Amino acid sequence: MYSKKVIQHFQNPKNMGKMKNPDSVGEAGNPQCGDVMKIYLKVSVGRIKDISFETMGCVSAIATSSMITELAKERTLAEAEKITYQDVVNELGELPPVKVHCAGMAVAALKKAIENYCKSH
Amino acid sequence: MKALKKIYLDNAATTPVDPVVSAKMRPYFSQKYGNASSVHQLGEEARRAVEAARRQTANFLGCLSEEVYFTSGATESDNWAIGGVAEKMASRGIKKPHLITSAIEHKAVLEPCQVLEKKGWAELTVLPVNKDGLVEVKELEKSIRKDTVLVSVMFANSEIGTIQPIKEIGQLLKKLNAGRKEKIYFHTDAVQAINYLSCKVDELGVDLLSLSGHKIYGPKGVGVLYLRKGTAISPLIRGGGHERGMRSGTENVAGIVGLGEAIKRISPARGAQVKKLRNKLITGILKDIPDVILNGSLRERLPNNAHFSFAGAEGESVVFVLSRKGVFTSTGSACASHSLSPSHVLSAIGLAPEQSHISVRFTLGKQTTAAEIDYVLRILPPIIERLRKIAGYKSVKVRPRY
Known part of the structure; x- marks a missing residue:
């Protein structure tokens, strides 16, 4: 059901774990299925210097969280904000249709983190 | 290999x-x-x-x-x-x-x-x-x-x-x-x-x-x-x-x-043997993993069924990791269903969607052995621990309920 890349990211997620003293946190959840995703950011001169996530969710929720942190790392906030769910899906190769919303949740969590950063800085 | x-x-x-x-x-x-x-x-x-x-x-x-x-x-x-x-x-x-x-x-x-x-x-x-x-x-x-x-x-x-x-x-x-x-x-x-x-x-x-x-x-x-x-x-x-x-x-x-x-070929002995192993599984899981709930009546229950909610570990993820390690189970989590809605049975017994989300079902059979249950009891606690870590889950010290 899952592609090799999805399984890789699920088994060895990148940038996983709570961040100490983050500049901002964004949270997104899917009330329909119950998944919750948190993204932590450290920002320096408008660029994402460090990023990490915590996700309570299924295989694809964890894999998309891992992938979006990889995509956003070292990007400017403006660039990171433009990452779409389709970018996440494409990078993972493939997601089962019923799981594509997980990528949307990852995008929402990142957007929220950026938005929270911009509000407080 | x-x-x-x-x-x-x-x-x-x-x-x-x-x-x-x-x-x-x-x-x-x-x-x-x-x-x-x-x-x-x-x-x-x-x-x-x-x-x-x-x-x-x-x-x-x-x-x-x-x-x-x-x-x-x-x-x-x-x-x-x-x-x-x-x-x-x-x-x-x-x-x-x-x-x-x-x-x-x-x-x-x-x-x-x-x-x-x-x-x-x-x-x-x-x-x-x-x-x-x-x-x-x-x-x-x-x-x-x-x-x-x-x-x-x-x-x-x-x-x-x-x-x-x-x-x-x-x-x-x-x-x-x-x-x-x-x-x-x-x-x-x-x-x-x-x-x-x-x-x-x-x-x-x-x-x-x-x-x-x-x-x-x-x-x-x-x-x-x-x-x-x-x-x-x-x-x-x-x-x-x-x-x-x-x-x-x-x-x-x-x-x-x-x-x-x-x-x-159905014999009454089938139930007794399976029940012993099922109880071993339940006891082991409740002992070794914190924040677990056994769902459904323990008394009025088939001898081969054990159904848990593991706080902080999503059901499909648990089933997936177990499967990679050769253990085949199932879940009532919405994430594993085509409709993205949780199991109607779990909703009917009053489980909130979050609790269905973390449910895993083990159903034993006449071919199940004690060694197989031992293996599950060995590999399951670190699987749950790891998923809880990814989720940033902190123990709420739920007392086992059964």
């Missing part, structure tokens, strides 16, 4: 065909391939095999052979029981007959009931269950009306394994029927119960009973509907007049032979 272990703990989904059963079936594919309706020798041979399986099934159910009807599986049996009784009653002039069922039935019962209601052909009461997953007989009694024609309550639940008070419901209906003009028929889906519980139809007081071959170490694609003599029911599948005009279609001879043999 070491071959991956295969520890099958999803026996409520399906069971492996017993080698003795498949050996009995084999001749009926290419040697004894006759159509049981044919007059010649090959046909006669097939007919004899079908009737022998019917007798084996009748023995098990404590009924007459002629009350046993072979179908394509329990989904057909359930659909037939619901639709067939409702149609017959409508043809007798009962407008919108009233049906009663429970909120934790298999979809093969719930959906036909809901469709009849939606089309305006029947009225429906769906009984709630208590938090232990049991139908309350008093609630059922209160919901019975003058125009009630059918009560359908499953014998044992497929997800949480809870055993319903079928005998008491049977007794209640018998008492009520004595004073009624139109009888209330009683149907039970006994698919999960057959392996472990006595299913003598007179003891249970049921008029219709569904069972399936593939849950009892028999083949897929074959099942039974037991119909008490005199039950008012129309056929579901018409044409050809097989099964005494009640279920058309050339008999699945090999499947029927397999079903008969599988039923013959």
